[in-house]
């Protein structure tokens with residue numbers, strides 16, 4: 295399908311619970327693409343602990359409906375579905391059934407995504423961090439499903455949350471810059487653009503802060519950007535006020551790279567559970583919902599990442615894990631989605 299956004303900004307999916315229907319709907323209302331994170335979306339449901347699969351699907355249905363109601367037919371609404379999460383199939387099917395505009399999927403290679411989106415109006419988009427990953431996905435989708443991505447998101451090394459790079463590359467500063475990966479991905483998609491006779495728009499993410507950054511990457515061939523950290527500091531973001539305030543106060547020396555139980559490096563604040571683990575405290579998981587395919591589960595995990603993310607979104611900072619992008623120190627105050635989007639678009643238009 296030909297994929298186009300009125301405003302070339304995707305609000306990146308943020309789990310757990312940071313980007314749900316309210317944030318996504320408000321971004322779409324401004325003409326961008328709002329993204330609901332599916333991972334443990336039902337954390338607020340009364341039966342989440344006993345019945346978490348049902349609770350998550352119920353919450354997902356409600357958040358999608360809410361987002362579409364807020365958006366009033368403007369922009370687009372997507373879900374962010376991590377490959378590393380169990381019950382991938384159920385969430386994607388539920389979202390497609392609810393008429394979601396796109397499924398954006400990363401934290402692993404989403405090789406089976408077209409199985410659920412092919413022949414539906416829902417666009418399918420992988421998140422990649424290298425030309426090689428883009429190439430593997432496109433080859434597999436072409437061979438097994440006869441489709442190619444409707445668009446691609448590249449997540450560079452400055453992004454928040456889990457990172458698709460080796461820990462040494464992130465810490466040692468040897469990960470390829472976003473400009474380089476964009477060039478690589480644009481080269482890799484060319485044969486598929488030709489074969490399928492249409493564009494495959496590429497959006498870049500990770501450290502994009504203002505309209506000048508948008509213009510920079512769009513001049514290099516990106517169709518637009520995906521941004522997350524700045525959207526945390528909005529009134530409409532679905533996180534607690536405590537989480538938002540802590541992000542606004544964060545300084546650059548508080549940003550750290552954590553080794554997540556998921557098996558990937560992640561960017562977070564040296565705060566809450568991370569700070570306490572650093573001081574030698576231990577947090578053996580007390581119960582396990584088996585939510586992640588890659589987690590060592592139960593007593594083998596140093597802490598339960600889902601629980602830490604849920605504590606954070608609820609505002610229990612001292613027991614929480616606060617994911618953040620590298621540019622968090624530049625976020626100075628809480629604004630509204632409309633003001634942020636207007637500012638970005640006007641800067642971008644002036645500098646393009």
Ligand SMILES: Cc1cc2nc3c(=O)[nH]c(=O)nc-3n(C[C@H](O)[C@H](O)[C@H](O)COP(=O)(O)O)c2cc1C
Pocket residue numbers: 305306307308309310312331333374376400401421449452453454455456499500501502520521522523524616617618619620621
């Ligand atoms: C709090 C937080 C949670 C995130 N959670 C997810 C997630 O669940 N899935 C995902 O694919 N990316 C996740 N990300 C990455 C964002 O979607 C986005 O691509 C990235 O942070 C962009 O960089 P920026 O924050 O510098 O704008 C998360 C980022 C943050 C800050």
